[in-house]
Amino acid sequence: MSTADHHPASLATQPLFAPIGRWLERCAGTGLPDHAALDALLAEAAPGTRSGGGAPIRFVPPGETPAGYEAHIFARGEVPTRSGDWHDFFNALAWCAWPRTKATLNRLHVEELQTRTAAGLSGRGPRRDALTQFDECGIVVVSADTEIPALLAAHEWEAAFWDRRQRLARTTRFLVFGHATWELLRAPFFGLCAKALYRRVAPDWLALPADAALADTDAWLAHEFTTMIGDFSPRSLSALPLLGIPGMTPENECAAYYRDTRQFRPRRAHEAHAAIL
Incomplete structure (x- = not known):
């Protein structure tokens, strides 16, 4: 069986799955949890989690979202989640x-959408593009x-x-x-960033215990997004080649x-340095 075919629990001990490892362990079957099971996991992991608009979060089958994905979650707390889909499963986890940062990103998406609409600007704009990039492919290096x-x-x-490996x-x-990064890490490939x-x-x-370190980073990240x-x-955001991490x-x-340099390219002269927060 290839890595990509593994059931969720088999991923739990892999290092880059650590933030969701304890919930992956709970998914012992070969299939992915249904919506009710995902709701139960969230209720246990982060009771009272709400959207950026204050609506209780729950996972629902995809349907019509005329206001748009983020605005729908903001207003109703309903996260469209496809059954049996790894991408949406990892989004639920x-x-x-x-929970704090996901709610903050949701709020910032909607606020930016409202700001651009009021200003008569079309398109998503760089802020929403960056929010989506981090939501899909983000990593926090602490x-x-x-x-x-x-x-x-x-x-x-x-x-x-290498030089500072230890x-x-x-x-x-x-x-x-x-x-999306967790989805790709099921079968890591050359150049994955x-x-x-x-x-x-x-x-x-x-x-700090792992749970406390994660909760602390979540609170820190939500605050940093609000301020920056x-x-x-x-x-x-800075590209990070994941296969460079020792043990990968x-x-x-x-x-x-x-x-x-096909994978570990040097920083180009015009590229800004990512901030160390």
């Missing part, structure tokens, strides 16, 4: 893991190291992933947010792996 986040943001891949393992955590935001923490943060939305755009593939157990 993202609500379990990141580090107590003074150098590693800046090196990764600058695309100094060998310096971060330090990275001790000081840095990679917390996937994006549900996520869109990273970087958070620097005090060393004692690393001693005015300047937020796709340029705010046996092939990255040598320095030469990080010199392949």
Whole structure:
């Protein structure tokens, strides 16, 4: 059976699935949970979770959403979720893991839509594009190291992933947010990237239990999105090649792996440095 055919529980112990690992373990069957089961998982994981508009979140079969996907969730709390679909399944688990940030992104989408409509602007605009990119493909790199986040943001891949490999393992955590990234991680491929935001923490943060560390990062991320939305755009996010993370593939157990610019491309001169928050 290929990795892509695995049932949900088989993914629970893989490192980049850690934010949703405990709920993947609960999905012991070969199929994906139905809407009622997903509602029950959310009620257990994050009781009282609400949309950006304050409506209780629940997962429902797709239907007509004339106001648009985000506006529908904002107003009604109904998250359209296709049965048996991995992408939508992981989106439901993202609500379990990141309830505050998911609600914040939902609110910011609707506020930006309203702002652009009032200004007579067509299209989604860069803020909504960036919100969607992070919602689908985001990862939070949390580090107590003074150098590693800046090196990764600058695309100094060998310096971060290889030269400081032991330090990275001790000081840095990679917390996937994006549900599309989890879907792709079922069968990782050469060049797979996520869109990273970087958070620097005090060393004692690393001693937090996993659940507490995740909840703390969720609260931090929701706050950061609210405060930085005015300047937020796709340029705010930094590409992170996921197969460079130690342990992701046996092939990255040598320095030469990080010199392949097809996957580990240098930062272009015109690219902005991602902020270290």
